[in-house]
Amino acid sequence: MNTLINGAPCDTISVNDRGLLYGDGVFRTLLLKNGKVLQWHRHYQRLFKDCTTLKLTCPPESLLHTELENLVAGSQQGVIKVIITRGLSQRGYVPSHNPVTTRILSLTDLPSYPPSNYDLGVNVHICQIRLGSQPRLAGVKHLNRLENVLASAEWSDPAIAEGLLLDELDNVIEGVRSNIFMVKDGELLTPDLSRCGVSGVQRERLIEWAAQQGVNCKIKDIQLAELFEADEIFLVNSVIGLWPVHKIGEQYSCDNHPVAKVIQDWLLNENN
């Protein structure tokens, strides 16, 4: 792993950093492909928005971009994680008035996924843990991720590639590490994330793509029972791109993903 902290090579942070003490920070996960950081500007916009939600001062885009260029220099591919924390703690939970944020940029190897994840699609486990409702943090990719950790620990079967997260009211929210879309009668539907969930960059790209293509994309509450009526379901994030959903437990199965395939190709095109 290659890491820069506040621009300098380093792989440790203070035990007094609020990122550790309280999970008081935000992050993004980006793809490095052919030596290029994909969708950087979009990721920065989300980072800025998430910082604003937490009343954190986001570092300037140009500074982070310069540091990213230094981080990936000489590398062709990998996964980049950008973490911004509220910096050192002054006294308890109270944020200081002028926090000096900590910038952590790291580059790791690209994971390899089975080709069938992209072609046939993946099997999905319905997680028992339900996401709590917290409108003040909903959509934000913050460092309080214990729900995702507990959800990830629910299965060990390597044939299951992702977990499906619902809220307490049986609304579908997202995958443990992805956003979810369903196709029904030529329309796209994706869950409303105003009470919980993480709003990812690929979800945002896809919503814009639909608008440009004249495809109706509804953002709404989707009950689990409604999801099972989908013509197609797929998962997106910045590292995996798009995985069609082959099976969800014993309750949903789909072998044919024509819409997902079109979007998969489009999302993987780094020039979009």
Place this chain on the structure above:
Amino acid sequence: MNTLINGAPCDTISVNDRGLLYGDGVFRTLLLKNGKVLQWHRHYQRLFKDCTTLKLTCPPESLLHTELENLVAGSQQGVIKVIITRGLSQRGYVPSHNPVTTRILSLTDLPSYPPSNYDLGVNVHICQIRLGSQPRLAGVKHLNRLENVLASAEWSDPAIAEGLLLDELDNVIEGVRSNIFMVKDGELLTPDLSRCGVSGVQRERLIEWAAQQGVNCKIKDIQLAELFEADEIFLVNSVIGLWPVHKIGEQYSCDNHPVAKVIQDWLLNENN
């Protein structure tokens, strides 16, 4: 600040520690008084229980105790924080099967509070942010504390010593950094923490004290309107001990705290 990590003097952790990446860990805050770590065994029991809830292997009590003794050697008073994280990340949210936990012990100066906090009582702000419901994490003192951070940022008036946290249904849950009790008609009442909130050691001591004294202590949902009907209200945690509540916004005021005073003296007696 004096810090030990895994027993050795050190004040940094890996940026790959799951405590930072996901808030994947638990903590306790303890008081050092007259050279003695107060209520150690109780804190360890809570730490163990919280680790178990997160499927974390809690370090042995004897190991932590030895490290605590090394940490505080030569010091008479201070605040000790014990953090246990799931250690280094292997791949994404999925916990490894045999995680090597990280133990972080730190000692900081004892904060000084106005004597009136103990005598007249404190003014309390009703926080706008509502605690989300997450039964799987309720009661656990984990590192996902963004709700507390956002709550703490809601006021800057130094005359306000604590914030009151409610859930979405107007149930009183706790203070931002304390547990809450009310006295009504000779009984104690404290909120049920099965959906959210942190179960502190002083709360537990007090519930046991009540049982020993033959005082009825009910653990139940308490609506904000019911709280305002209290004869007395008080806040407890391991660092402050007990603060009576003088005022909550404009809606509650109390100048006389006979029950709180009895318990305050008892809680501060380190031999109990």
